[in-house]
């Protein structure tokens with residue numbers, strides 16, 4: 464069995480009286496594409512935020528390569544090779560596709576210089592061009608991101624998360640609002656980056672077909688708890704999963 468990269472142990476997050484994540488545990492293994500699904504409001508985004516340091520878990524631990532990284536800041540997680548996308552696009556509409564990628568590369572390096580002095584190439588243009596070629600965005604490289612279709616912006620957003628050559632990327636609803644053609648393209652590119660570079664993904668997604676096709680393993684949450692875990696086929700047939708979805 465592949466090596467475990469990330470261990471999420473009994474993670475809990477409360478907001479006042481609301482328990483958004485209630486003691487969730489799972490492992491992420493090297494090279495896998497793990498899906499996290501569940502009905503609206505079941506705690507998926509909160510869980511990502513607790514893993515990547517946007518939020519401090521109320522309880523529990525996050526362990527990366529055997530090291531306790533619970534509550535480390537996002538920039539520290541980036542430095543350790545863990546990156547993410549957000550549900551809402553993070554692209555800068557006034558910057559070109561290439562400039563957005565360069566800026567993302569600077570952010571991943573955690574250079575305060577980029578924040579103080581704005582966009583500098585700092586040798587990242589070749590990396591940006593490699594990413595542009597990989598995601599087949601060459602014809603759009605010098606276009607302002609704001610002029611791209613929503614699907615193209617989602618693709619750029621995903622490409623930005625890969626600028627640091629991370630070992631693990633957490634994708635928050637990559638397929639949301641993307642049309643079928645772009646979705647096929649995104650899926651094919653994610654598969655390729657997983658196969659060619661051994662990148663590990665954790666994907667939160669509402670589009671069940673997309674998850675079932677792309678993911679090798681799926682964790683199902685409902686009301687802040689893990690209710691199932693297994694291959695797409697196992698999860699689809701699990702009565703607790705069917706109940707959680709039909710009950711909403």
Ligand SMILES: Nc1ncnc2c1ncn2[C@@H]1O[C@H](COP(=O)(O)OP(=O)(O)OP(=O)(O)O)[C@@H](O)[C@H]1O
Pocket residue numbers: 478481482483501502503504505506507508509510
């Ligand atoms: N900052 C916050 N303050 C208070 N409650 C919050 C906060 N963030 C999330 N919640 C609550 O925690 C629960 C889980 O929310 P979360 O966004 O993690 O779910 P989700 O599964 O990602 O939802 P969706 O599928 O709609 O994106 C919800 O009841 C939500 O209202």
